[in-house]
Amino acid sequence: MDIKEAILTRRSVKHYDPEHQMTAEEVNMLMEHAILSPTAFNLQHWRFVNVEDNALRQAIREASYGQAQVTDASMLLILCADLNAWEKDPQRYWRHAPKEVQDFMLPAIEGYYTNHHQGQRDECFRSAGIAAGTIMLMAKGMGYDSCPMDGFDFDKVARLINLPHDHVIVMMITIGKKLQDARPRSGQLDLEEVFFTNTFPEQTK
Template structure:
């Protein structure tokens, strides 16, 4: 499937075949391609928590207002942002770059994020958002449907997954085989309403 077709056909599907299972090879492929997503300073702030324990998934479903896709989809991925990734051995993010690039960028990372909690959070969540879209498009290319979710109790889910103190949950993505397609697009805004050139009036 080409990229434009995947973008066009990616929809938020709510109903999945609960009997279908993804192979480990498929999961690895999906997440390996997702990890090619861009991130600020190449920090790769995202962490992909794959929930496989059926009991845990049921508890997460209960914390998600009993939305069936949480347990029925083949895969539940909790996309988390590591807010402190910028200071966790930052030289590793540029280890394959030429030495002058490493010497310039690693100190730049430390100088930019130090005492800048707003940038720390915003950049991490932006990176997670880009990874989420990549994950959904790769899944579509692999023949799977997806649904991004933020309809859940973030604090409760954080407790259930033992979320580290310096992490945030960005969203869920469920992946699986649809048993009912998404409804028709409800109402896309016209191009001229959402595209502005040069400046707002």
């Protein structure tokens, strides 16, 4: 499947075959491509929790208001991010770069993130969001469907997965073999309503 077809056919599927299992090789292929997603300053601050334990899945389903996709999908992936990745041995993110690049980037990282808590959080969400798009398109290319989720109790799920105190949960993604097609697109806006040239149009009163 080419990238255009994957974009056109990717939908948020909520009904999965609970008997289907992804192989370890498929999971690794999916995630090896996910971590090629771009991140600010190359911090790679996303962290991914693949929930395989059935009892834990059931507990997360209860924290997700009973949504069956949490337990029925072949893969339940929780996308998290490390808010403080920027200060945890940051030279490792640039270890293969020329020295002059390292000498510029490492102080730049420190200068941008120090005492910039909103920036830390914003970049985590941006980076994890980019990774989520990569994951869903890669899954589609592999013959799987997916659904991004934020319909759950974030605090409960954080406790269930033992989320570190300096991490945040961004979203969950379910991945698997669909049993039902997604509903037809319900109200896609026309391109001219969301895509502008140079500036926003003048607002009329």
